[in-house]
Amino acid sequence: MPVPLSPLHEAIHKQTAKEMIRDKIVSLIASGILQVGDELPSERELASMLMVSRETVRGAVQRLAGEGIVQVSQGARTRIANVNVDVGGQRIGVTNPTSINGYSLDAVHAARLLVETAVVADAAKHLSAEDIKRLEESILVQEQACNDPVRFLICDREFHLTIYYASQNRLLADFVVDLYTYMLDHRRIAMGKPGAIEKSLEDHRFIVRALKMRNPEAVAAAFSEHILRIHDTSLEVDADGAGLKPARPALWTSVLGQ
Amino acid sequence: MPVPLSPLHEAIHKQTAKEMIRDKIVSLIASGILQVGDELPSERELASMLMVSRETVRGAVQRLAGEGIVQVSQGARTRIANVNVDVGGQRIGVTNPTSINGYSLDAVHAARLLVETAVVADAAKHLSAEDIKRLEESILVQEQACNDPVRFLICDREFHLTIYYASQNRLLADFVVDLYTYMLDHRRIAMGKPGAIEKSLEDHRFIVRALKMRNPEAVAAAFSEHILRIHDTSLEVDADGAGLKPARPALWTSVLGQ
DNA sequence: TTTAACTGGACTACTTAACAGTCCAGTTGT
DNA sequence: ACAACTGGACTGTTAAGTAGTCCAGTTAAA
Known part of the structure; x- marks a missing residue:
């Protein structure tokens, strides 16, 4: 990266x-x-x-x-x-479930938590009406893809990228897109978990609601929740997948302070 | 990038x-x-x-x-x-003074302001005693390099990187190092401005003081000031260098909210 | 001043990656 | 049955890179 x-x-x-x-x-x-x-x-x-x-x-x-x-x-x-x-x-793909491109999963999630929330808060101010419409349609498609993890992930990707690229800061948006993209492989595994898709879908609905209100703080908060949920899910997956990282580590809070 | x-x-x-x-x-x-x-x-x-x-x-x-x-x-x-x-x-080098690798200077500075402050705040908690000693020595060298912009820039680089890499989050640290590195060419021009080096040096002294107190908030605030000063300086340089961007643009606040 | 160690310039012979083209045998869908 | 594909297997050619040598000039230490 x-x-x-x-x-x-x-x-x-x-x-x-x-x-x-x-x-x-x-x-x-x-x-x-x-x-x-x-x-x-x-x-x-x-x-x-x-x-x-x-x-x-x-x-x-x-x-x-x-x-x-x-x-x-x-x-x-x-x-x-x-x-x-x-x-x-x-x-195939990411062989080590606890690191991505040499970076720890924690580092990646901490980075997402910091940067992504800023990007989506900015995006909330600049999202066009068409963007919001597209997001709402995406939700409908996602609902129909609930029992197909890979299909859902493709929708998920489009959903996220639509939001990211609404931000005016191309540099940070690109960075977040990179982070998201590098997570895809992990996400695909996590999506296999029962209930994982439904929870993500729920988060997405909440995010769209916040975006429609054009409330940057609410959007940031919603994404923050979403990312934390993803982090927890991937920890679970790693735990029973490779027997590693049973608990949320201390490092987690260290980058984001307090 | x-x-x-x-x-x-x-x-x-x-x-x-x-x-x-x-x-x-x-x-x-x-x-x-x-x-x-x-x-x-x-x-x-x-x-x-x-x-x-x-x-x-x-x-x-x-x-x-x-x-x-x-x-x-x-x-x-x-x-x-x-x-x-x-x-x-x-x-040689960056030909367009208002963009870096296709990203606007504003975007780069906004990114630095967001990510770098988080990284250095984290670094404040993990800096070793040797690191601090090295930073203090670096200040002394910088004082002697005051009338040589390029020499000062080399010290500046070492100073910044020492702090960045003290952070536990390698991913964000690498990202910040990238941002800093891509700025180097602009910085070299800005360093030619009378008083620019002295101001940077003053900022560095302030940063070291905050680091010694191991006060993350103070360190973040000091860096925030430092970055804003750099941004203003580069705007001045661009203004009389290429006749562009006379004032701080509106976008500046849009990524960092409020 | 002599000398040994470097420097870049120039050239050779060889290996390999990639290209462009052809022909063929087997599938596929109409 | 047919035309339009597919991959397999060749060929000859070009260009990039390698490895080695020899040379003329420079440099700095003996």
């Missing part, structure tokens, strides 16, 4: 086009945009989309297949690889 | 090693880490540092020389290129 100022003494890491394509696809899977069973475009199509030659795409896809990340339709010469999220019990 | 989630339909942009090296050096110059007159390491040294072949380094340096960004010691076969910040009147 950070964009470190590269000191001169650090090695250049060149990446071949093959590797970049492979990583791109992996990150799309990790973030939940590519779902299990999704079909990738054809080799030729991918090549033209990515502006590389077909051979290069081939190499990347073959490596992905070798890693078991995608599965090429057996025996056949038809459509390319299906995304395969857990081949051989190995999940 | 943002790390966008790359959708599959976007072109892969491969970069040759030459280009990466060139860009790396340019960004080091733009951020003020490489100063005018600095000598780059020898080609062979650079090659081993960057883990590339000497020919590759040659290509990058030659291109930089062609662009006039570095200057190879004339005629000679001795030490490599000197950094040259304003060849032919063209300054």
Whole structure:
């Protein structure tokens, strides 16, 4: 996530086009945009989309297949690889459930709590009528996606991003979007929990209500609650998932003060 | 600064090693880490540092020389290129004084005001005794660098980073470091203003005093003042530098509420 | 002043990634 | 049955990067 100022003494890491394509696809899977069973475009199509030659795409896809990340339709010469999220019990994506890109889950949630509340408070002042309408429609779609975690997550994403980008501060909005995006993989797991979707949906309804009143404080408070709930849920998931982090740690309050 | 989630339909942009090296050096110059007159390491040294072949380094340096960004010691076969910040009147680095990486200066400063105060407040609780000692020593060095803007800026950088990294939240600390780093080029210009260095130094003394008391609120307040002063200074600079942004804009308050 | 250690310039031969094109065998949907 | 796809498997070509060598000039210490 950070964009470190590269000191001169650090090695250049060149990446071949093959590797970049492979990583791109992996990150799309990790973030939940590519779902299990999704079909990738054809080799030729991918090549033209990515502006590389077909051979290069081939190499990347073959490596992905070798890693078991995608599965090429057996025996056949038809459509390319299906995304395969857990081949051989190995999940793709964020491997360590207690850290994201090297940052602790606590740090990420603390950052969200600080920055996201500011961003959405600002967004509350600038949301257009169409934005609000779109959010209300999104709620309806979410209600219908209640029993499909991945479908719900896609709606969730659109819902959140609509709000973030209503803020006038593009820099902070982008930052929050990054934080949200990097959480997607965790969120997908958490969404499997019974009741998780319903609770999120309830939060969303509350948020929309606050947004309609154009009350920045209420919106910030609602988001704060939402984020805290998400944090608690992910702690539960981690707890029975990997046997780690049984309780909310002390660090949690340290960044946000008092 | 943002790390966008790359959708599959976007072109892969491969970069040759030459280009990466060139860009790396340019960004080091733009951020003020490489100063005018600095000598780059020898080609062979650079090659081993960057883990590339000497020919590759040659290509990058030659291109930089062609662009006039570095200057190879004339005629000679001795030490490599000197950094040259304003060849032919063209300054290197941030070309648009009112935006950084596409973000408005206001957005950057608003972000700093929000996040940096939180980070330093946290840092106040975790600063070690050695850290404080180092900060006090830094003040002494800064006093001696008062009439050398670039030297002062190097001290300034170390001073700020020492505080940031004392925070327990690595994610937010990294973010703040990024913001600070991207400001460096602007700061270097602002430091040329008479009195600018003295004012910064005064702020730093005040900050150290607050840190020694381990008073998070006081530290946050001191930084808030510091950042606001920097913002005002950069507005002045822009005003007579490029004839833009004569007054503090309305957006300024919109992100931080009320 | 001599000398040994560096410097950049220039060149070679080699490896590899990526490109562009072709042809083929098998699927798919009409 | 058919046309339009799919991936598989080749080919030859280009460009980037590597590794090595040799040279002429500079530098600083012996």
